[in-house]
Amino acid sequence: MRAASLGIRTRLVRVVVADEGMSTAEYAIGTIAAAAFGAVLYGVVTxxxxxxxxxxxxxxxxxTAV
Incomplete structure (x- = not known):
């Protein structure tokens, strides 16, 4: 019984700690933020x-005279 609960704890910790796929979401948000900043900058400069x-x-x- 104790071994089974230890196995469940290990699985839960892995699920909570695992961050697979996070970099794709971070890149997407960063790309959207950069595009929005570029649009605002373009609006200001033009x-x-x-x-x-x-x-x-x-x-x-x-x-100027030299």
């Missing part, structure tokens, strides 16, 4: 204020 600011910086850099 906004009028950022484009105007970058244009001013480039114009100022090109029009």
């Amino acid at each position: 906004g009028d204020s950022i484009v105007n600011a970058l244009t001013k910086i480039i114009d100022k850099a090109l029009n």
Whole structure:
């Protein structure tokens, strides 16, 4: 009887501790988060204020007297 309960405990511990398949879910969540961040970054960078600011910086850099 004691050996049977020890076997059940061992199986339960293996089930609880096992993390097989977790890396696939983590990669999927990471990929979705990266895509969402890229979409937000694209929206910010292509906004009028950022484009105007970058244009001013480039114009100022090109029009400096050396």
